[in-house]
Amino acid sequence: MLDTHTPPQDGQTGQTGRQAQSLFLGLMGSPYDSDWTTTFFRLLDDTLARGCEVSVWTCGNATSITSRLMHRDPDPIHPDSPSQTCSHSMPSLVTRYLGKYPGNLRWYVCRYCMEERGATQQIDGVEIKLPFSFTTYLNQAEQSLVFGTK
Amino acid sequence: MHHYLIVETQSALASKRLSGISLALEAAEDGSQVSLWLMQDGTQALQSAQDVGLEACCAHANIRVFADAFALNQRGISLAGWPQVESAGIDVFATRLLSTDTRPIWH
Numbered sequence: 001m002l003d004t005h006t007p008p009q010d011g012q013t014g015q016t017g018r019q020a021q022s023l024f025l026g027l028m029g030s031p032y033d034s035d036w037t038t039t040f041f042r043l044l045d046d047t048l049a050r051g052c053e054v055s056v057w058t059c060g061n062a063t064s065i066t067s068r069l070m071h072r073d074p075d076p077i078h079p080d081s082p083s084q085t086c087s088h089s090m091p092s093l094v095t096r097y098l099g100k101y102p103g104n105l106r107w108y109v110c111r112y113c114m115e116e117r118g119a120t121q122q123i124d125g126v127e128i129k130l131p132f133s134f135t136t137y138l139n140q141a142e143q144s145l146v147f148g149t150k
Numbered sequence: 151m152h153h154y155l156i157v158e159t160q161s162a163l164a165s166k167r168l169s170g171i172s173l174a175l176e177a178a179e180d181g182s183q184v185s186l187w188l189m190q191d192g193t194q195a196l197q198s199a200q201d202v203g204l205e206a207c208c209a210h211a212n213i214r215v216f217a218d219a220f221a222l223n224q225r226g227i228s229l230a231g232w233p234q235v236e237s238a239g240i241d242v243f244a245t246r247l248l249s250t251d252t253r254p255i256w257h
Contacts, residue, residue, distance in 0.1 A: 017249040017250035017252065018250055019245070019248045019250070020248045020249070020250050023247075023248065034159065034190060034191070035224075039159075039189055039218075039240075043243070043244060043247075046240050047244050047248070050244070052248065142250055143248055143250065143252070143254070145254045145256060146256060
């Protein structure tokens with residue numbers, strides 16, 4: 001039988017580590033098979049805003065996130081709407097973050113995955129790497145998290 | 151002692167066995183401190199009138215359960231029946247993720 005308990009208050013979770021200054025995020029899944037990309041961009045925005053150095057590695061279908069061929073149609077309901085919320089595409093988001101955090105964001109694209117999937121026309125600012133360098137960038141960061149599966 | 155940050159993004163409808171919740175219980179039984187984070191469709195576990203695994207996590211002394219506030223709002227999910235689950239933003243998640251003694255697992 002399980003006893004009920006009071007959730008620990010802040011400071012009682014047992015976490016004693018300091019805050020990491022660098023983060024490696026591995027993106028493996030297809031960008032549209034769930035809303036994981038929304039979660040990723042929310043996390044990316046927060047960690048960059050607090051000054052963290054973030055390395056992003058895309059594999060598999062995630063290599064299409066930065067394809068310059070990705071296009072989003074204007075809002076079909078309100079095509080003249082001044083709101084830009086329906087017009088941002090993922091590659092345009094990445095371009096904005098690369099421009100806003102030039103020293104803190106590095107975006108890597110796996111060459112083999114990219115070529116296998118025909119996502120070879122990549123936006124400016126990303127770095128195309130051989131898959132063997134994955135562990136190099138992973139080990140350079142203090143903390144890492146991998147999203148999804150290939 | 152490591153702190154495990156386990157993220158569950160799948161609903162029971164998509165996954166027969168919620169690995170994140172099971173993993174959280176296993177890690178906690180081994181003596182580790184665990185933060186179980188329900189994100190995306192993982193928040194749908196909160197819509198179940200009775201989720202034995204999630205109830206066990208809420209009752210476990212070594213587990214703290216969080217639900218992503220953004221996902222709760224998107225899906226119109228209330229925490230009314232889950233007083234021990236904490237709604238938290240991505241900033242709280244990031245703080246826990248960036249703690250150097252955290253071992254994150256994404257499901």
